[in-house]
Amino acid sequence: MDENAIVTKDLTKRFKDLVAVDHVNINVKKGEIFGLLGPNGAGKTTMIRMLCTLTYPTEGTATVGGYDIVKEDGKVRELIGLVSEKMIMYDRLTAYENLKLFGKLYNIPKATLDERINHLLKLVHMEKWTKSQIGTFSTGMKQRINVIRALLNVPEILYLDEPTLGLDPQSTSEIREFIKKLNEENDTTIILTTHQMLEADMLCDRVGIIDKGKIVALDTPANLKRMVAGGNVTSVDVNVTNLTPEMTAALKDMRNSISVVQEGESHLLIRASGDDAFDDIVDTIRQRNGKIASIKSLEPSLEDVFLHITGKEMRAEVTKKVKTYDGGHGPGSRPARRGR
Ligand SMILES: Nc1ncnc2c1ncn2[C@@H]1O[C@H](COP(=O)(O)OP(=O)(O)OP(=O)(O)O)[C@@H](O)[C@H]1O
Ligand SMILES: [Mg+2]
Structure with missing residues (x-):
């Protein structure tokens, strides 16, 4: 068995003259939490979107779970879950109804689905809110539902695109705990994008630092920091x-x-x-x-690493991009075609 969950070969995405992802070669090991760390516009979401088969590369290839992201995109979708930057949920439906709706898109049998929803709601301490409308939730509560939504199909590989962006400290730490637990207990391979150094440091086994579409450094957080300490x-x-x-x-x-x-x-x-x-x-x-x-x-931070490698500061994100809306499926809601 291949020990790699994901392998990319010169993975590239161009938008006209802009090279958003530029010949990226990475291997993500099975069971690993892999971080993609980089500033706004570095190409993190574009990478994730290609690895989720939501957009095709303009050059290069990648395999996910051994399947080609272009030629075997259906197979890839069966293995993955995605928590995208934008929450796609229906404010007027309850937590349970939202989850059930997305579960149905995955063709999960009703009894299994009910069991999974209840189990997942408990795991994120949201069982009391099962029958409340999502529209009444805080951003942190919504994000907990959004995260478990990506787990309804019990994915082997989970993509988390800025999972704690715009959340309050308590929700942030709960989501981080949950990510760690999921990885430890279920051996789920996790790819996480963030521009929070602390998050990458706390959660990731290895971190790829991405700047202008290129991976400029890739190692364990400890080794990256050692590089700077000099x-x-x-x-x-x-x-x-x-x-x-x-x-x-x-x-x-x-x-x-x-x-x-x-x-x-x-x-x-x-x-x-x-x-x-x-x-x-x-x-x-x-x-x-x-x-x-x-x-x-006092160790050097990953922030120091970024500065050391790129010669520029990585400023913290201030804009809140998290939002929900009622109606319409965005690309993140695209279901996998399968029965379980
Ligand atoms: N559909 C698109 N059409 C044209 N340009 C795009 C498109 N999607 C992304 N880009 C551009 O590609 C670059 C990388 O964007 P991407 O969203 O992947 O960055 P990111 O690292 O996720 O940034 P952020 O931290 O802001 O989420 C940016 O310059 C962005 O403007
Ligand atoms: Mg992004």
Whole structure:
């Protein structure tokens, strides 16, 4: 058996003169959470749309579950679920009715469908809201329904296009927990697009950084960050409850000290080089009877990685793109033809 869920070969999509996805070669392993991280317009959604068979490549190929996305698109659709950027749900229908409607499009037998809907609603803690109209829900509640909608057909491969965009912190963390659980318990392969560094870092086994349609780096979050850290540098944030100017001066004088910056009354941000840097910092403070309330390593963020590779900042998304509407099927609602 192929251990890859997805393999792309020079996958390319052009819109007239614009190359939205530019000769992308990636392998997504079975059971992996793979992140596509990039700024607005990088080509993330276009990649997902090709891998979902919603649009064809202009050049190159890809297989999903071993099936060709163009020649065997029907087979591909049987394996996948998609949570697209835009929610496609009917405000005037209840949570249950919405799910049932989409389940019917998948030709899932009624009894199985009922069982699955109830099970999934419980998993996202929405069982109390089964009979309420979607139009009365908060964005976070709607997104939970939107996510489980993509799971009605029990997909092997799940695409999540910016699943937490525009959600409140509580819903964001619940959706992230759910994604992790789904991956751990069902071994679902997940491809997630995001421009939130934290999200990619928290959830993904590997991250492909995409900029202007090109994959500019691909590795585990830890390795990507290592790339930026460069050399053997330790960065820590230490909280010394009885911090004195003498302690700060001693830390600055350490032979391997690079920088010491004080924040507030008791916090120091310290960078030092060498294998013993961490011990040296702790020893220097303790020798002066400093009481260390906490000490934590400050890793470079994926944001630093993006800056390092592309030479530009990746600004956070501010526009809310999440929306629902009543009526009409967008491309995201395209059903797979099958019976289960
Ligand atoms: N149907 C289309 N016709 C023409 N241009 C398009 C079309 N779809 C996408 N594009 C362009 O392709 C580029 C990549 O768009 P895409 O939506 O894939 O980016 P993205 O990484 O998903 O961005 P975002 O973070 O804003 O969702 C953009 O420049 C976009 O304007
Ligand atoms: Mg997008």
